[in-house]
Amino acid sequence: xxxxxxxxxxxxxxxxxxxxxxxxxxxxxxxxxxxxxxxxxxxxxxxxxxxxxxxxxxxxxxxxxxxxxxxxxxxxxxxxxxxxxxxxxxxxxxxxxxxxxxxxxxxxxxxxxxxxxxxxxxxxxxxxxxxxxxxxxxxxxxxxxxxxxxxxxxxxxxxxxxxxxxxxxxxxxxxxxxxxxxxxxxxxxxxxxxxxxxxxxxxxxxxxxxxxxxxxxxxxxxxxxxxxxxxxxxxxxxxxxxxxxxxxxxxxxxxxxxxxxxxxxxxxxxxxxxxxxxxxxxxxxxxxxxxxxxxxxxxxxxxxxxxxxxxxxxxxxxxxxxxxxxxxxxxxxxxxxxxxxxxxxxxxxxxxxxxxxxxxxxxxxxxxxxxxxxxxxxxxxxxxxxxxxxxxxxxxxxxxxxxxxxxxxxxxxxxxxxxxxxxxxxxxxxxxxxxxxxxx
Amino acid sequence: xxxxxxxxxxxxxxxxxxxxxxxxxxxxxxxxxxxxxxxxxxxxxxxxxxxxxxxxxxxxxxxxxxxxxxxxxxxxxxxxxxxxxxxxxxxxxxxxxxxxxxxxxxxxxxxxxxxxxxxxxxxxxxxxxxxxxxxxxxxxxxxxxxxxxxxxxxxxxxxxxxxxxxxxxxxxxxxxxxxxxxxxxxxxxxxxxxxxxxxxxxxxxxxxxxxxxxxxxxxxxxxxxxxxxxxxxxxxxxxxxxxxxxxxxxxxxxxxxxxxxxxxxxxxxxxxxxxxxxxxxxxxxxxxxxxxxxxxxxxxxxxxxxxxxxxxxxxxxxxxxxxxxxxxxxxxxxxxxxxxxxxx
Numbered sequence: 033x034x035x036x037x038x039x040x041x042x043x044x045x046x047x048x049x050x051x052x053x054x055x056x057x058x059x060x061x062x063x064x065x066x067x068x069x070x071x072x073x074x075x076x077x078x079x080x081x082x083x084x085x086x087x088x089x090x091x092x093x094x095x096x097x098x099x100x101x102x103x104x105x106x107x108x109x110x111x112x113x114x115x116x117x118x119x120x121x122x123x124x125x126x127x128x129x130x131x132x133x134x135x136x137x138x139x140x141x142x143x144x145x146x147x148x149x150x151x152x153x154x155x156x157x158x159x160x161x162x163x164x165x166x167x168x169x170x171x172x173x174x175x176x177x178x179x180x181x182x183x184x185x186x187x188x189x190x191x192x193x194x195x196x197x198x199x200x201x202x203x204x205x206x207x208x209x210x211x212x213x214x215x216x217x218x219x220x221x222x223x224x225x226x227x228x229x230x231x232x233x234x235x236x237x238x239x240x241x242x243x244x245x246x247x248x249x250x251x252x253x254x255x256x257x258x259x260x261x262x263x264x265x266x267x268x269x270x271x272x273x274x275x276x277x278x279x280x281x282x283x284x285x286x287x288x289x290x291x292x293x294x295x296x297x298x299x300x301x302x303x304x305x306x307x308x309x310x311x312x313x314x315x316x317x318x319x320x321x322x323x324x325x326x327x328x329x330x331x332x333x334x335x336x337x338x339x340x341x342x343x344x345x346x347x348x349x350x351x352x353x354x355x356x357x358x359x360x361x362x363x364x365x366x367x368x369x370x371x372x373x374x375x376x377x378x379x380x381x382x383x384x385x386x387x388x389x390x391x392x393x394x395x396x397x398x399x400x401x402x403x404x405x406x407x408x409x410x411x412x413x414x415x416x417x418x419x420x421x422x423x424x425x426x427x428x429x430x431x432x433x434x435x436x437x438x439x440x441x442x443x444x445x446x447x448x449x450x451x452x453x454x455x456x457x458x459x460x461x462x463x464x465x466x467x468x469x470x471x472x
Numbered sequence: 473x474x475x476x477x478x479x480x481x482x483x484x485x486x487x488x489x490x491x492x493x494x495x496x497x498x499x500x501x502x503x504x505x506x507x508x509x510x511x512x513x514x515x516x517x518x519x520x521x522x523x524x525x526x527x528x529x530x531x532x533x534x535x536x537x538x539x540x541x542x543x544x545x546x547x548x549x550x551x552x553x554x555x556x557x558x559x560x561x562x563x564x565x566x567x568x569x570x571x572x573x574x575x576x577x578x579x580x581x582x583x584x585x586x587x588x589x590x591x592x593x594x595x596x597x598x599x600x601x602x603x604x605x606x607x608x609x610x611x612x613x614x615x616x617x618x619x620x621x622x623x624x625x626x627x628x629x630x631x632x633x634x635x636x637x638x639x640x641x642x643x644x645x646x647x648x649x650x651x652x653x654x655x656x657x658x659x660x661x662x663x664x665x666x667x668x669x670x671x672x673x674x675x676x677x678x679x680x681x682x683x684x685x686x687x688x689x690x691x692x693x694x695x696x697x698x699x700x701x702x703x704x705x706x707x708x709x710x711x712x713x714x715x716x717x718x719x720x721x722x723x724x725x726x727x728x729x730x731x732x733x734x735x736x737x738x739x740x741x742x743x744x745x746x747x748x749x750x751x752x753x754x755x756x757x758x759x760x761x762x763x764x765x766x767x768x769x770x771x772x773x774x775x776x777x778x779x780x781x782x783x784x785x786x787x788x789x790x791x792x793x794x795x796x797x798x799x800x801x802x803x804x805x806x807x808x809x810x811x812x813x814x815x816x
Contacts, residue, residue, distance in 0.1 A: 161612070406621075417599065
């Protein structure tokens with residue numbers, strides 16, 4: 033990944049310039065070095081999750097009862113689920129029939145927003161577990177604002193565009209404000225953002241539920257939901273005959289990925305954001321107001337989540353209702369799988385979108401519970417959290433001697449430099465590297 | 473990780489909560505007919521009893537979190553451990569009995585659940601201590617895995633994410649009163665945990681392991697072992713909490729949404745932060761949060777239509793306010809860091 037963005041700043045004329053230059057080179061090297069091993073870690077974690085997931089499928093198939101087990105062993109019992117066909121159905125079901133592919137793209141679109149949201153916060157050294165709450169309130173803001181403005185707008189394409197624009201704006205605004213809250217609490221009151229964002233998820237759920245059930249409830253409905261937004265304000269499908277997926281939304285989300293990538297790598301705001309994520313002290317020394325950076329990065333993160341909520345309302349649900357899927361938590365997986373790189377979010381979101389659609393297919397066709405994808409989600413995060421594990425496995429597999437030299441080298445020359453250059457070919461190349469680095 | 477003395481307000485709040493509980497319990501136990509009991513009629517014996525029952529999962533999660541974090545391993549996966557043990561308790565008790573467990577089978581389910589929680593915590597410990605995983609991300613993974621596994625297994629076993637209802641544990645019948653078994657365990661565990669942490673060598677090791685592992689290593693105590701026991705204890709206590717909730721009160725596993733645990737593990741974390749890593753303080757905070765919950769239930773029973781979701785956010789808001797304004801709890805110096813023994 034070409035992350036060494038600040039190459040232009042090469043005039044060490046005054047102190048701050050030379051500091052920025054140095055920090056930027058260090059940052060670029062760190063990201064470059066870790067990009068390859070991050071990709072390897074992601075693939076290794078994915079592979080291991082698939083293997084452990086298969087074991088879980090086999091064991092659960094042994095527990096479950098069925099008419100025609102795929103294999104029965106005398107004395108052991110019968111196994112209902114064949115892991116290979118589970119994964120096959122999962123993958124095929126994600127793209128075929130075309131309706132399923134539309135659902136995959138729908139999930140991908142939504143996960144792009146939440147994945148980006150988590151990634152931006154991560155890059156700034158903030159752990160935003162509150163994406164779900166920001167998305168939830170953003171979605172409510174979108175639904176209410178569109179419902180409120182709709183009567184004053186002509187029923188036309190232009191009116192629809194206006195409503196969509198308002199909906200997206202309000203969603204981003206509310207999400208951003210809700211995201212700014214834990215940022216400010218961390219910056220000015222030293223409250224751990226991991227705890228506050230989790231708490232604020234529950235608070236958001238409670239507030240949204242109460243608001244809708246007490247004030248904005250659809251009088252026609254038994255369940256807690258708002259009225260439906262008018263059809264002309266919904267994002268229209270283009271290529272797929274689908275009520276849940278709009279190509280416009282996907283294109284917009286991809287453009288947003290480009291925008292966030294540019295923001296992180298091409299703007300001074302992005303530079304400050306990344307430096308405060310990797311080297312908060314150096315950033316502070318270089319004149320970055322770290323407190324303000326905490327608030328603004330969390331605001332951007334929350335706004336991205338809020339946009340995701342807006343798109344959920346405008347494209348999928350057409351209203352706010354209880355039981356909004358856990359897109360925010362999936363976004364954490366997507367971002368971690370993507371190594372918190374905006375461009376990496378695209379394949380990660382696509383993969384996870386496919387897994388979610390495929391999980392519907394395995395439940396429908398094989399009676400394997402679709403919650404399997406939730407298990408895989410957790411496993412992926414667990415394995416990515418332990419790069420050291422893959423290093424040890426690599427060493428155990430007889431690649432030890434090579435490794436030890438490299439590890440020793442890295443240990444002596446400093447953490448940022450021991451990137452996987454010599455060891456990229458094998459999975460064991462997932463060196464300790466920057467385990468702290470930009471994760472925290 | 474700025475250093476701050478445990479704030480006086482915090483101690484005062486925790487102490488006051490404990491005193492109130494003790495006083496109310498004393499009044500309730502010894503003078504059921506007294507005027508005091510009448511004055512606190514809203515907070516009557518049944519109210520306290522239900523608060524104690526509601527406090528069980530929160531307080532146990534908090535106790536477990538204290539041991540893990542004091543030893544240097546931040547375990548934000550407590551919620552997941554509660555989910556695993558709640559599920560296992562119902563699954564084991566239901567399966568070995570064919571759906572209608574006896575008291576003995578319920579107790580077997582209870583201890584199986586504690587074992588499952590300890591094993592899950594062991595996995596977390598290995599990942600964090602041997603493989604030097606980022607503790608926050610690994611803890612998150614523990615939660616998400618549990619959030620996936622429990623409903624998945626529920627569907628495999630029962631065909632739906634919720635289990636059919638089973639009986640709950642019978643109350644212990646003491647001479648003067650009846651008591652819910654998980655509540656009794658909690659009332660024993662809290663002072664026991666306090667004693668272990670403050671009056672034993674093990675408690676000093678836990679403390680040193682989180683504050684200054686190098687010093688502990690120097691005097692010849694294996695930091696890894698101490699941290700393992702801290703994390704395993706968090707699994708043990710969370711196991712008691714999850715099984716206590718499922719078998720002591722609810723009598724069912726509910727796997728929809730955030731599952732039946734619905735954030736109690738997270739409240740447990742905030743309870744021990746509120747209580748500044750003191751088991752008594754953490755119990756006071758748990759009691760406070762549970763009493764809000766009980767108040768909301770009671771008000772609903774009395775016909776006040778306060779939306780329960782709105783009351784339900786009070787603990788979370790309290791926690792945020794406390795974290796931000798009342799006291800910045802000081803986390804152990806080495807919590808979250810890996811420790812590599814010098815000899816290796």
